[in-house]
Amino acid sequence: VxxxxxxxxxxxxxxxxxxxxxxxxxxxxxxxxxxxxxxxxxxxxxxxxxxxxxxxxxxxxxxxxxxxxxxxxxxxxxxxxxxxxxxxxxxxxxxxxPTSSVTVGGQTYNVAGANPTSVVSVGAPGAERQITNVAAGRVSATSTDAINGSQLYATNSAVNSLSTTVGTTTSQVASLSTGLSTTDSNVASLSTSASTTASSLSTGLSSVTSNIATLSTSTSTSIAALSTGVANSVQYDDPSHTTITLGGVGSAPVRLTNVAAGTNPLDAVNYSQLSSLSTTVATGISSLSTTVGSISTVTSSINGVMPSLSTSTSTAISSLQNEVNSLNNGIAAQGSGGSGKYVQVNSTQPGASATGSNAIAVGPTATASGDNSVAVGPNATASASNSAAIGAGSVADRANTVSVGAPGQERQITNVAPGTQGTDAVNVDQLNASQAAANAYTDKQVGALQQGINDTARNAYSGVAAATALTMIPDVDKDKVLSVGIGAGSYHGYQAYAIGGTARITQNLKMRAGIGISSSGNTYGIGAAYQW
Structure with a gap:
């Protein structure tokens, strides 16, 4: 047509x-x-x-x-x-x-719709347009929906919330570090106090021993007997572990060399100390030779008091030793991964290292080398400034970031509350809702576009049918002056009818007019022709 x-x-x-x-x-x-x-x-x-x-x-x-x-x-x-x-x-x-994957925080994710066959454009380079009133798209591993601004706002809000949580955790770790420092100071003070007490007790016991030696010649005999009990090898005499005979039971006496001077009641004494003691005893014997009777009486009194004194001294030393042992065990536990009332640690690995300015490292082999960095967990590493590595093996190597894993050892962040601010993290429920909204909007817009195309096609098809109907009206015969006729046409299922006529004005001039009627509207036409 x-x-x-x-x-x-x-x-x-x-x-x-x-x-x-x-x-x-x-x-x-x-x-x-x-x-x-x-x-x-x-x-x-x-x-x-x-x-x-x-x-x-x-x-x-x-x-x-x-x-x-x-x-x-x-x-x-x-x-x-x-x-x-x-x-x-x-x-x-x-x-x-085509885009088959995206990388977020060092992790690569495969995406749906990786092989597009065509594109939809709403602008041109330098003349871009915003697409407004976009419903939230469905968010899932297989979704190909458009995402609107509110969905991204929700995602940013959730990320911001996570950042606040990490900041709070950092403050708590700093508080814990301060508490541990205070504990270390208290332990050092207690150790100094215990050392002073033990030294004082040792001085008192040495004084008692000296007085007893001066008052009794049996002290020299006891020291001599002790010297002859030394054996060649160091071993316990029996399974009760209460005595040691150097060289073994029944062996000849041996000499123990390079013995430092004893300072505590239960320390060994060397020859120098023994010689000094012998000199003192000899002088005492000379001064006491005229008062043997009195010494005997005093000795008897002392012998009566000695069991009680020995028992009291032994009890005090045992109690002090228990306290020192307990303190040593506590210090050793803190140094090798032990536990406290509010901190529990179970590890024998090397300790943490915090070399960056204001850095904090908590956990076996944890390393915080960046300024203001935080590493929490075994083998956690925070090497960039203002970074935080949380969890075993986590790596934070970019400034101002928080890492909860490492390449190939990623972690999920669970129990994330819905984001409400622009930099908050979003959870999967929020993304799913956003994707669903974007899907609905896209479907609506595509439906409207399709409806527009359908309407255009319907009008075009109806117009074609009307035009066809107009052409079906017969023309006026050569020997006639006027003709009126009707016509019908159909195109792609759309029908139209037409009515029109032709008038011969002169032998050489004629005019034609008609109207086409279809379901989508009417069409009109008029024409004239001059022949010669």
């Missing part, structure tokens, strides 16, 4: 209406001025539009749908590739850019 001046309709059911248009291909439609529809089912409507390829659609002014299935809507819109859609004035499409 060709209606107008200089139109060309080539192909089964092709329609060209206006001046001048070209419709080439089965069912091709070119309506308006200077339009070209080339391809089966191609549609070009408006002014200077071009639809090239099967099913291509170009509507507006100077718009181009350059490939099969392409759609260009608007002034100078250009859909360059098969199945592309260019929406709006000046919109231009480019080749699809």
């Amino acid at each position: 060709s209606v107008g001046v200089a139109n060309t309709a080539s192909g089964n059911g092709a329609v060209a209406i206006g001046d001048p248009n070209v419709a080439t291909g089965t069912g091709a439609v070119a309506v308006g001025a200077n339009n070209t529809a080339n391809g089966q089912g191609a549609v070009a409507s408006g002014n200077a539009n071009s639809a090239i390829g099967q099913g291509a659609v170009a509507l507006g002014n100077t718009s181009t749908a350059a490939a099969a299935g392409a759609v260009a809507l608007g002034n100078s819109a250009m859909a360059n590739n098969a199945n592309d859609v260019a929406l709006g004035s000046g919109s231009v499409t480019a080749a699809a850019n």
Whole structure:
């Protein structure tokens, strides 16, 4: 069907209406001025539009749908590739850019829709448009929905909340470090006090021993007996571990050399101390030789008191030793991964290292080398400034970041509350809701677009049927003056009817007029011809 001046309709059911248009291909439609529809089912409507390829659609002014299935809507819109859609004035499409994965925090994630076949453009480089009123898209591993700004806001809000939580954790770790430092100071003070007490007790015991030695000649005999009990090898005499005979039971006496001077009641004495003691005893014996009787009496009194004194002294030393042992055990436990009332540690690995300024490291082999960094957990490493590595093996090597894992050893962050601020982290429920909203909006917009295309096609098909009906009205015969007739037409299931007439004004001049009636509206036409 060709209606107008200089139109060309080539192909089964092709329609060209206006001046001048070209419709080439089965069912091709070119309506308006200077339009070209080339391809089966191609549609070009408006002014200077071009639809090239099967099913291509170009509507507006100077718009181009350059490939099969392409759609260009608007002034100078250009859909360059098969199945592309260019929406709006000046919109231009480019080749699809496949994206199979994204990387977030060192972790690569595969994405859905990795192999796009075409694109939808709503602008051009330097002339971009916002897409507003986008419903939240469905968020899942297989979703290909668009995401709106509120979903990203929710994601940022959740991340911000996580940052606040980590900041609180950092403060708590700092408080714990201060508490441990205070505990270390208290332990040092207690150790100094215990050492002073033991030294004082040793002095008192040495004084008692000296007095007893001065008052009794039996002391020298006891020391001599002790010297003869030394054996060659160091071993306990029996399983009760109460005595040791150097060299073994029954062996000849041996000499123990390089013995430091004893300072405590239970320390061994060396020859120098013994010689000094012998000199003192000899002097005492000389002064006591005239008072043997009195010494004997005093000795008897002392012998009565000695069991009680010995028992009291032994009890005091035992109690002090228990306290010292307990203190040593506590210090050793803290140094080798032990536990306290409010901190429990179970490890024998090397200790933590905090070499950065204001750095904190907690856990076996934990390392905080960045300034203001925090490493919490076995083998955790925070090497960048203001970074935090939380959990065993976690690595924080970028400034101002928080890491809860390492490449290949990632962790989920669970029990995340919904984000409410722009930099909060979002949880999966929020992303799913956002994706669902974006899906709904996209479906609505695509549905509206499809409805618009359907309406355009319906109008075009009805117009083609009306134009066909008008052409079916017979012309006036050469020897007649006036003719009136009706016509009918059908195209792609749409029907139309027409009524019109032709009048011969003169032998060489005649005029024609008609109206086409269809479900989508009426079309009118009038024309005149002069022949000679």
